[in-house]
Amino acid sequence: MTNNHAHQDGDNATLTIDGSEEAAAPAPSKRRLESRKRILAAARKLFVERGYHATRPQDISKLAGVGHGTFYLHFADKFDCFLSFAEDASAELEAFIEEHLADVNTLDEGIREVLKAIFEFSAENAGVLAAALTDINVLATGETDKKMPVDRWAEQWADIVRKWSEEGVAAADVDPMFAGHFIVGIIRQGGAYAHRAGIDQAEAIEKMSRAITRTLRPNN
Amino acid sequence: MTNNHAHQDGDNATLTIDGSEEAAAPAPSKRRLESRKRILAAARKLFVERGYHATRPQDISKLAGVGHGTFYLHFADKFDCFLSFAEDASAELEAFIEEHLADVNTLDEGIREVLKAIFEFSAENAGVLAAALTDINVLATGETDKKMPVDRWAEQWADIVRKWSEEGVAAADVDPMFAGHFIVGIIRQGGAYAHRAGIDQAEAIEKMSRAITRTLRPNN
DNA sequence: GTTGAATCTGACAATTTGTCAACATTCAAC
DNA sequence: GTTGAATGTTGACAAATTGTCAGATTCAAC
Structure with a gap:
């Protein structure tokens, strides 16, 4: 130690x-x-x-x-190792998503592509996503200078939402930071449920993207 | 063992x-x-x-x-103990919420009251909620007959959404099970962020309830 | 008070974590 | 190719933790 x-x-x-x-x-x-x-x-x-x-x-x-x-x-120790694993996995996911967002412009299309990428990543790396996005604070408390992967991800979503807001694509009353976290929450929970319940991927993506776009743009 | x-x-x-x-x-x-x-x-x-x-x-x-x-x-072992702790905490939260839902009828009011109850519970039991709702599968894999608290909670939300749907309060195209999970995801992520960022409770409740109602009833 | 079942205790066996002296490998300078 | 410093690794062993169970304690029934 x-x-x-x-x-x-x-x-x-x-x-x-x-x-x-x-x-x-x-x-x-x-x-x-x-x-x-x-x-x-x-x-x-x-x-x-x-x-x-x-x-x-x-x-x-x-x-x-x-x-x-x-x-x-x-x-x-073990926790430190886990943290690195989670960070690496999270970074991989982000890179994977970036690739899939390269040619995407609209909000709907973007969300759908991200969800597709996430399902694809999960299929190739079973169980990794849940670990990467788990609540690190439940495993170990105390000060750490490392930001939780899930928070980093939410912040990236916040940046995207901010951009969409400026372009008038997302509603003006949407708080980017909160929205970023909501999106991550929906993806985490929805994805985990779909996987566990063996639900068709296309169906899951449809429902999740709908929920996400509705939080961003209520008149849909 | x-x-x-x-x-x-x-x-x-x-x-x-x-x-x-x-x-x-x-x-x-x-x-x-x-x-x-x-x-x-x-x-x-x-x-x-x-x-x-x-x-x-x-x-x-x-x-x-x-x-x-x-x-x-x-x-x-330790994990078994943790599981019991998480289940107990989850049951307490559920009971706490039930009390606060006793006199509530509308969707908006119901969601707001639940969020209030959750914040109240969290204030009195710091850190317990995150532990109770954590991804058990990240801690230990394998067959367990015990249902994860977070899934149970989502299912209860699904029942509520189903009822709201029948009453025409929630949109007809909303899948209750998915919606239940989305709501839990929004609450988990939004609540954790608000707490960590020291955001005013009323503001957090406002933003979270808005996001939730929008997933359930887009024309809002 | 006695009995026997239920429950608990903590010494110790078994196992795991963490340390570091000794060793192995790499690499730049000659 | 040789040398020696720097770097990195190893696994024996110390330290710590988990898990077991014979013996101790508690308690209700008689």
Whole structure:
């Protein structure tokens, strides 16, 4: 728990080694990055398969093919590892969505495309989304400089809603930040329900996009 | 993990002791119920304060004033205890909301009252709501006969929406089950954001109820 | 008071987490 | 190619936690 080697600045791959805070340390070696990558891949697999409770650091390091102590050189503890997994998954989802939004302009089309991308991502990465968007504060309380993936996502939606509002596409009385969070809530809950209930994807997308557009533009 | 003494049927206080499945065992004694109650109270406090990761069974039993082994007489493990805590909290919230819905008839008024009740409950039980509604599957996978609190809640909303739909208060094209989940998503996400951002309660309620009514009744 | 069932306790076994000295690998300078 | 410093890893073992259960305590019935 006092091991400083695992101290990281968010997603930035640059390590800041304690005792030399003025100068950024050189980029980590290929080997180090490879080890970290393998650990995270193993962690992802196990967190999704077994859940947080039953996943042990020793299982992660074994599956990753690294020594048990290596786990602690990269992460402070299981929670820290989970957080990185969640952040990585969240970033992947965001990138995935960006690709699908490249040629989209209208609000309706945009929402529909995002939902499609989310379902597609979920199909290829079963269980990852729920983990990525879980309430981190339920797992561990206290100050963390890392922003929860779900909040980051909601803020991105807020930016989009703000833009739509300026273009007159979304209603003027819509609070972008709240709207961003509502959209995330609808997607999280609706998506989880659709998946669990085995509901047809097209149907789910239809219903979710309708609900979302209605919160943004009531006269629909 | 093979200790059958902690085998429980949901919330029902009646124990079924293995080996005598045909006959229900007598109700647990006051002492047993008292111990369980104390353990759950301690668990609640610690899960909320420290989060799941940092809460240890030994801390729970100590705070509860019972022996360390007593914890395992009541719960299979930490997760099992968490699940019971979440279920209890969820049931409390539901009861709290019921009280506040007693004299309510219109859709708008109903939603507003529910939101008020939720904020009130959250103020008196900081952190409990998030824990109660968290994604259990992220903590532990596998078959469980217990329904997630958040799903139960969404289903109750679905019943309400169904009723509103029949009365022509909610739009006919609204799918009650999806709507129930959307409402829960909006409340969860919107409530968490409002709390974290220190937003005025009246403002939050206004924005959340507006979003909810718009998903149910677009011409608003 | 005695009996026996129910329930609890905490010592200890079993398991897991976390540490770090020793070792292995990499890489730049020569 | 060799050298030596820097970096990264390993797994034995210390420390901590989880889980078990023989013995202790409680309580209701007689």
